[in-house]
Amino acid sequence: MKPVSLLFFLFLAYTSVFAQNADINNFIVKESLLKNSKLAIIAADSLDHPIEKINGVYTFTVSGFTQSITFNDGVAVLPLQLERSAFVYLKHQNDKGTHSKLLYVYKKDGTLNPYTINSMWLILFPVILVFLAFAFRKFIIIAVILLLIFFYFNHSNGLNVSTFFETVFDGLKKMF
Secondary structure (H helix, E strand, C coil), rough: CCCHHHHHHHHHHHHHHHHHCCCCCCEEEEEEECCCCCEEEEEEEECCCCCCCCEEEEEEECCCCEEEEECCCCEEEEECCCCCCEEEEEEEEEEEEEEEEEEEEEEEEEEEEEEEECCCHHHHHHHHHHHHHHHHHHHHHHHHHHHHHHHHHHHHCCCCHHHHHHHHHHHHHHHC
């Protein structure tokens, strides 16, 4: 009986070791605890609860640049410092798909406040302006000016055209 129970416990220990999932399918972005103008990425589950068992090097694309980021207990700090408010597009790809977030990081008095932006707003805002311009002919000039301000604001804060369309297409993939 002892060999059977020993074999059973060894099998149980073997499956628990290899049953751990080390994929990052969701992440939270916050300011680093050191307050050094750097962002921290926290691995999370679907309910935004941190996953502390994530350790190792993972590849992220940060605003178009591929970087290897080291996670320790579910937290990694991006090596880039932000000098001013900017858009930051984070993307991680693994076997379960592409996971991305568009953030607007507002910097004021040395503190960073990241705000997640839903990619549908990048589509809806211009579409609503164009619809209003066609519905009300007197609104055409104002709509064109607002669209130019929208695209200038995006471009001046680090959201170039390729990142804009990549964000929109990733958002559309998530919907379907």
